[in-house]
Amino acid sequence: MNIKEIIENFKNKPSKEKVKTIIVVAVIFICLFLGMFAPRLFPNTVFANIIANSLGKFFDLITFFSNNYITLLECVAVIVFVWVLNKVLAWLVNILAKKGHRSETIGNLLKSVVKYLSYIVAICLILSAWNVQTATLLAGAGIIGLAISFGAQSLIEDIFSGLFIIFEKQFSVGDVIQIGDFRGVVKEIGIRITKFEDISGDLKIINNSDIRGAVNTSVSLSPAICDISISYSADIEKVETLIKDNLKEIKKNVPGIKEGPFYFGVEKLGDSSVVLRVVAKTDEQKKYQVVRGLNRELKILFDKNKVEIPFPQIVVHQDKKSS
Secondary structure, eight states, X not given: OOHHHHHHHHHHSOHHHHHHHHHHHHHHHHHHHHHHHHHXXXXXXXXXXXXXXXXXXXXXXXXXXXXXXXXXXXXXXXXXXXXXXXXXXXXXXXXXXOSSHHHHHHHHHHHHHHHHHHHHHHHHHHHHHTXXXXXXXXHHHHHHHHHHHHXXXXXXXXXXXXXXXXXXXXXXXXOEEEETTEEEEEEEEOSSEEEEEOTTSOEEEEEGGGOOSOEETXXXXXXXXXXXEEOTTSOHHHHHHHHHHTHHHHHHHOTTOSEEEEEEEEEEEOSSOEEEEEEEEEOGGGHHHHHHHHHHHHHHHHHHTTOOOOOXXXXXXXXXXXX
């Protein structure tokens, strides 16, 4: 957030919120000013002694910087070093990761691990610069981590589930996944959560441990099924020959088709029509578009050759005795 955004947010606040903000800022400024300059502006006075023993302990930044400037410079050097190291390692991960959904997923995971490890290293080095015993710190962190693990079992379960999803190649970024009634494209696989985008463009976030029974529909080509009806009075043999003779032309007109299309025969004898099935294979993401293309091409083909696609019909039998 830049300065302009901060100013705009302040302007949009209610009057009471503005007053509270001004008062808080003024109090902090006064405390900083008195803590830094009161002992120098009023030397050897009771007021200066009171400030030095109260606000001066927390807000005398001049004394703090003058006494600890070497340690502060070490901290800045550590932060810069870790930041550069993080960028270099992320750059190496991008180079080593080959193109592809799975490589992209593993690359993102490695960059996340590198980022968090660099934060931990930076914290340890900064605390060491302030003479904090690292061994004691790590021992305390281990005890705290053990205590947290008992209260964060679901978090640990999410992390391990995410690792298994990636390394067992269950699915990758870009795959289309069916989980229960939900169907969507994998947009991001994280350490704890996975993000999916459904057909409406809505983003669904699911904890990794809650992903069970997922069906990866992108592993192989998906069938695009087109069922089209003809009337019972039509010559089915001629219609079948018509379809088979035009399958190559249909493929040219529907660019999403990878294999086929194939004529599969009579699918169903309906109430008012004979249902024929044509199937093509395509990428999962293009399946519904290919189905729409097949419907269009068969409709045009039937119209050109006077093949009737009947409306639903109901035959009513009237009892002669009632007439």
